[in-house]
Amino acid sequence: MTLYNVDFFFFLLKSGTTDAVIPVTSTRYSIDALNLTIVKPWRAWYQDGQVGGWTEEYAGLTFVTVRGAGHEVPLHRPKQALTLIKSFLKGSSMPTEDSQLHSTI
Numbered sequence: 001m002t003l004y005n006v007d008f009f010f011f012l013l014k015s016g017t018t019d020a021v022i023p024v025t026s027t028r029y030s031i032d033a034l035n036l037t038i039v040k041p042w043r044a045w046y047q048d049g050q051v052g053g054w055t056e057e058y059a060g061l062t063f064v065t066v067r068g069a070g071h072e073v074p075l076h077r078p079k080q081a082l083t084l085i086k087s088f089l090k091g092s093s094m095p096t097e098d099s100q101l102h103s104t105i
Contacts, residue, residue: 014084016069016076017053024065031056031063045094052080055094064094 015024036058044051045064053065066073066080074081087094 014064014066014073016071016073017065017067018069018076019071021071027063031058031061034058034061036061040093044097046097046099047080047083047095049097052077052083052094057093062088062093 015022015027017024038056038058040055040057042054042056044053045055046052051067053067053069055062055064057063064084066077066084069076069080073084083095
């Protein structure tokens with residue numbers, strides 16, 4: 001088997017908190033099995049001053065949950081899904097409560 005160094009790739013895994021197809025706990029167990037270094041620990045992220053979900057960042061991978069979304073996150077929570085995609089494309093962390101407060105001032 002050949003292994004390739006993928007230091008330049010960044011991966012995003014997302015789960016809806018009410019996803020019955022692939023539950024959040026299953027995704028977290030799978031990520032834990034990779035033994036990745038945690039860069040930013042488990043924390044809430046925010047959308048319009050409300051908890052949008054939770055996130056944890058690893059070296060090369062970001063895991064994001066979307067509160068109240070099922071398996072098809074954009075269908076259930078389109079606004080939160082857009083925030084998730086924008087953050088990923090910018091290479092930035094999911095919004096914190098503080099960043100939400102400063103963006104409205």
